Amino acid sequence: MADINQWQLPRNEANKLLGWSNDGRGMANKGIGEDIQAHSPNLDALSEATLGDAGVSILALSLASDVRNFLDTAPYVSTRTAMKALDTTKDAAAMLLEPRRVGLFKWTTGDFSTQIAADTQEGVFVKANAIASSAGAWVRAYNDELDPLWFGAAGDGTTDDSAAITGALALNIKIDGFGRTYKVSSVPSSFLLIKNAAFKVGSIKHISHDFLRTDTAKITNGLLYTAWAQDKCYRMRNEIRVWVNEKESHGDGTGRIALYFSNDGGSTFSFGEYLSAKASGQTLWSAGFDGTDEYLFVRVPSGSTDVPPYTYTLWKRTLGTGDTSNYNGAWTKTSITFPTPPGFTGQPVMVHSFTVGHSNSIVVGASYGEGAAAMRSTDGGANWTAHILGTGSSFEEPTIRYDSASGVYCGFMRNGGGGNPRYWVSTDNLATVPLFWTAGSGFFGPNALSSSTVSFDINDGMIHAVTAYRNGVLEGLGTDEHASAFYLRGPITTTSFWDEVEAFSLGQIPRREPGGSSALGQGSVVVDEDKVHLFYGMEERTGVSGGVGKGNRIANIYQTVIFLENRGSLFDTRADLTANRTSNSQLRKVAGIDAFTFPFNDANNWGPTLVSGRPNFVRHVSTLSIAGGVLTLTGTRAGLYVIDTEGAAVADDLDTITDADAFDGDTIVLKTSSSSRDVTVKNGTGNINCGADRVLNTASDQIMLMHFGGSWFAFPYSDNT
Structure with a gap:
């Protein structure tokens, strides 16, 4: 139970003040200069000072807004309505605290009638109540680009921001959307003055080039x-x-x-x-x-x-x-x-x-x-x-x-x-x-x-x-x-x-x-x-x-x-693309002559197909042998084929040429691999038509054939013994 005596008050004493006792268990009389520090002598001097007119006026005021008139600071206003009502002879600047529209405005003299008429949403130019727009306006302080929020936009993709976006675009000043999505009734007609913004019409987002990378x-x-x-x-x-x-x-x-x-x-x-x-x-x-x-x-x-x-x-x-x-x-x-x-x-x-x-x-x-x-x-x-x-x-x-x-x-x-x-x-x-x-x-x-x-x-x-x-x-x-x-x-x-x-x-x-x-x-x-x-x-x-x-x-x-990602590097193949500065052409120039080549694998060091002022027949990399009277053209398509008899026999007949990839107009040259083994190209026996049987009995003999309709037709024949 608390001490019942702690609330008893001592008798009054002259030149002393009532205060807590030192043990905190009751009240006691305290002496000034002893138990209580005496006031500063400066207070006595201040009490004897003569106030100037301004000081007397300030001390006589009762409202904070009245006091502000004597201070050299911008007023804080919660709405544009309050800013419009400011006395522009006293206030050269104002800090607007209206949600989403926060910013510093400066009173600027001059003819702003055109800008105020264009800025229907009062994002940058605001008319004062008592001043004609041709004489001055409250002008927002900004650096080069506008924020749609200043014009009343929400930028949440669900609130209708049509009026705000229309108002911002009407000023013909570059807009920074700050990565937000603005729901609008129609797509802006031009994005030249828009960056980092998406405009949602219905369910579709129409975006500036930098909204997505x-x-x-x-x-x-x-x-x-x-x-x-x-x-x-x-x-x-x-x-x-x-x-x-x-x-x-x-x-x-x-x-x-x-x-x-x-x-x-x-x-x-x-x-x-x-x-x-x-x-x-x-x-x-x-x-x-x-x-x-x-x-x-x-x-x-x-x-x-x-x-x-x-x-x-x-x-x-x-x-x-x-x-x-x-x-x-x-x-x-x-x-x-x-x-x-x-x-x-x-x-x-x-x-x-x-x-x-x-x-x-x-x-x-x-x-x-x-x-x-x-x-x-x-x-x-x-x-x-x-x-x-x-x-x-x-x-x-x-x-x-x-x-x-x-x-x-x-x-x-x-x-x-x-x-x-x-x-x-x-x-x-x-x-x-x-x-x-x-x-x-x-x-x-x-x-x-x-x-x-x-x-x-x-x-x-x-x-x-x-x-x-x-x-x-x-x-x-x-x-x-x-x-x-x-x-x-x-x-x-x-x-x-x-x-x-x-x-x-x-x-x-x-x-x-x-x-x-x-x-x-x-x-x-x-x-x-x-x-x-x-x-x-x-x-x-x-x-x-x-x-x-x-x-x-x-x-x-x-x-x-x-x-989808930026990996914070000059280049990363996972998140970046390289610029293509190649020609992508498969042609290769041959040094020293006016010719190009198509590069094919030529393991035997036979040249690839040449494209120049004269025809060139690239040689097949292997010597192909006849099997049962049939020559099967396989592997890399070629124009020159060196052929041999079956099993290296002294002589053999060639009845048919098989090529699953042959096209009408394909032209090939056949020559034998050895003068000691003869190949007879048979006319009409299979799918070869050469006027008469042609014998390739030296390594210099050749025959040229053209494919058409599933058959091969000879057009030049040379006996070069």
Whole structure:
């Protein structure tokens, strides 16, 4: 219990003050100068001082705002309304504390009527209540660039910032968006004065060049219709491989399948490499690599041109491992028949996409007239099982990836019914028809992105995708000259991808061919370490179809790279691209003569093919022997072949020349390896026509033959004994 006496007060004593006792247990009288320090003598002097008029006025004031009028500091105002009411004869500056608009304003005399009229959102120029705009204005202090927040923008991607952005742009001064996204009703007409900003119209972000770190380049440059990079690009070890179909135009029924590849992270690409040099109606629609084998799914028409019904041939080769990898190994070709899902008919119209699925299977997407399906093989493509993804004619051209980390299959399906694309996901290894979600009305623009595929790749649980309007008319532009393309990124989700995706406009892709085409914009995505590569086609010129020569219709493949990382170095191949300062030409100049060469392996030191003012026939590296009257031309194509009899016999007949890669017009020269062994070239016995039997009985004898229609015809003959 507290001491009841501690609250008892002592009697009053003159010249003493009441205070706590020293032991803190009660009150006591305290003497000034003894227990309590005496006041400073300066206080006595101050009490006798005579105050000036200003001092008397200040001491007489009761409001802080009144006191501020006598201080040489800028006032702090919470709103523009308060700043407008300031007495500009007293205040030359003001600190605005209004949220998002914070900044220092200076009262500036002069005619600001034009600026104030333009600055409707009062981001930089604010009119004072009592002063005409022609006499002065409150002007924000800033360094060269404007912040949209000063004009009332939120920059959160959800609040409507249309008025703020319109107001900021009206001043015609450079704007720094500071990496924010501004929701607006329409895209700014020009980005020349905009940096580091994204403007979201609907669901699409239209960005300044520096909002994302990107690089765009052209990776093919032929006077042909080189297109259809759709969903058949992939990484194979450290190589990026881009397969395309090459034709004269979109409607051309014959063409060639070509490969372009990069071994330096996408900085440079090879010259084109034909899968077969002979033009045909065969086209490539799906390709991929499972870590060991490379797969190509080639669509084969029933006739010579690219028209249904179709069958499919699987081209497959084993790459090998490490230093023994053979990127130019021989293909094995196998005809494959995909199973027909219930309710579907025949073989797929198209086979799209490729992924390594669960249990080391391979999976492709298949499009039928009746719907879409996934085809899965557990034996390297020999046998397949079908899994329906969607039923109905509007379910088309499915793309597919398997994410081993989450155990989820996901992808997109083209909407052939006039609507936006669909996102689908399977969590039970395709055992049941998966759920799907269609992008909402207006997601890509006022018109639906109908009949357009969405190709994609997955990296660390994120989907990176590319798509485009099929043509400008479908987009609602009134012309096919251009159409919009888009880059999409968002997490793998078992609900609607469209609710979580970031969608960026890639801009307008040229489409010169009337009616537009699926050959363009419907591209591929490859994630390579810290870079996302988007591959797509652009039409560059259109003209008559079937005209003399090539080049009336031109399309090429373009690559846009989005960099995911900056590794803080001058150069890092994982996160950067090198500039290409090479010619990429395979021709080599020969010193001392006016000639070029094509470099081939010439282990025996025989010269490569020369291109100059006279023909040159490169020699095959080996001497080829006749077998059973047949000479088989294998290995590197050559113009000069040294031949020998079978088993080094004294004499032998040559009836037939076999060359699986021979073209009409191919010309070869045959000569014997020895004067002691005679070769008789038989006329008409096999596929050789030379007027009469020709005997090569010395090492100097030669015969020149030209291939045409499966036969070889002699045109010069020389007996040089």
